[in-house]
Amino acid sequence: MTQSFAKDGYCIIPNFYDIGSQIEPIQRGIQRIIALVAKEHGVQAPCDTPYAAMTDGIMAIASANRVWAAEVYDAVKQIPAFMQLVSHEKNSEVFKNLRPESTPGLAAGGYGIRIDFPSEDKFRAFWHQEFPAQLRSPDGIVFWTPLLPVTTEMGPVELCPGSHSDGIVPVERDDGGVGKTGAYALRLNDETNRLSQYNTIAPLSKPGDLILMDFLTLHQSGANRAVYPRWSIQFRWFNFEHPVGCRIAWAGSFAEGIDFSEILPELIR
Numbered sequence: 001m002t003q004s005f006a007k008d009g010y011c012i013i014p015n016f017y018d019i020g021s022q023i024e025p026i027q028r029g030i031q032r033i034i035a036l037v038a039k040e041h042g043v044q045a046p047c048d049t050p051y052a053a054m055t056d057g058i059m060a061i062a063s064a065n066r067v068w069a070a071e072v073y074d075a076v077k078q079i080p081a082f083m084q085l086v087s088h089e090k091n092s093e094v095f096k097n098l099r100p101e102s103t104p105g106l107a108a109g110g111y112g113i114r115i116d117f118p119s120e121d122k123f124r125a126f127w128h129q130e131f132p133a134q135l136r137s138p139d140g141i142v143f144w145t146p147l148l149p150v151t152t153e154m155g156p157v158e159l160c161p162g163s164h165s166d167g168i169v170p171v172e173r174d175d176g177g178v179g180k181t182g183a184y185a186l187r188l189n190d191e192t193n194r195l196s197q198y199n200t201i202a203p204l205s206k207p208g209d210l211i212l213m214d215f216l217t218l219h220q221s222g223a224n225r226a227v228y229p230r231w232s233i234q235f236r237w238f239n240f241e242h243p244v245g246c247r248i249a250w251a252g253s254f255a256e257g258i259d260f261s262e263i264l265p266e267l268i269r
Contacts, residue, residue: 005098009164009217012203013094016210017085017145023207025081026233027054027147030113033075034058041068054148055228062117069115076113086111086235095141095237098212102239107136109255111235113147116155116224124223127188127195129164130215130236132171132260132267135253137245140215140238147231149206154230155222157211160198164216169194170267188218 005011017023027050034053038045038061045060047053062069095104131138150156170189188194213219224230253260261268
């Protein structure tokens with residue numbers, strides 16, 4: 001795994017997390033929050049099971065008022081079982097295996113549960129590297145794991161194996177014509193030419209599987225064209241030892257309300 005990650009800038013570990021003790025408590029927490037939001041706003045939302053709540057239930061809330069669905073998005077990242085998974089010792093162990101001699105850090109504000117609604121592109125992350133949007137350190141790893149099975153129609157995460165070897169790519173601002181802001185409004189400099197140099201993969205995954213990506217691996221959110229949202233967990237670990245991280249005092253970026261161009265202006269074109 002260590003050699004393939006160093007070469008390809010990503011790897012997949014099937015069944016890394018335990019369904020019963022680590023994933024299902026998060027799903028049940030989400031189920032309860034969706035039920036509470038639906039009750040608060042008088043929405044008839046199916047919530048008999050976690051799956052019903054995370055599919056028909058959240059869609060009923062979003063259809064009634066998209067702002068109410070955002071309440072769910074903000075609330076679920078505060079579920080204790082989610083925080084326990086993010087900071088679990090297994091994550092530290094896999095990071096240290098992939099980054100020997102590192103001092104691991106867990107990026108504050110760099111963790112969350114995404115709810116990618118069908119055909120909603122405003123919050124879709126186009127091709128990017130994790131570093132400009134997150135900062136902390138160029139030597140970091142994205143942890144990505146789904147909370148429901150990801151189908152082709154749901155738009156699995158897309159990535160370019162080996163693209164991390166080109167180093168940090170400058171970015172340009174582009175709202176995508178749909179009012180994107182912050183990290184969502186970043187596009188790679190000379191994007192078409194850069195992407196043409198790599199193959200693209202879009203691995204399917206199921207709850208418990210873990211996809212790991214180098215902070216410099218080019219990747220994007222897939223386009224969800226299914227009827228239900230794509231639910232996934234993302235968080236970031238980084239190496240305190242990297243000299244750029246030390247130089248910027250491990251500062252965060254958009255997740256902390258900071259525009260990275262204020263800290264590393266050479267990254268913006």
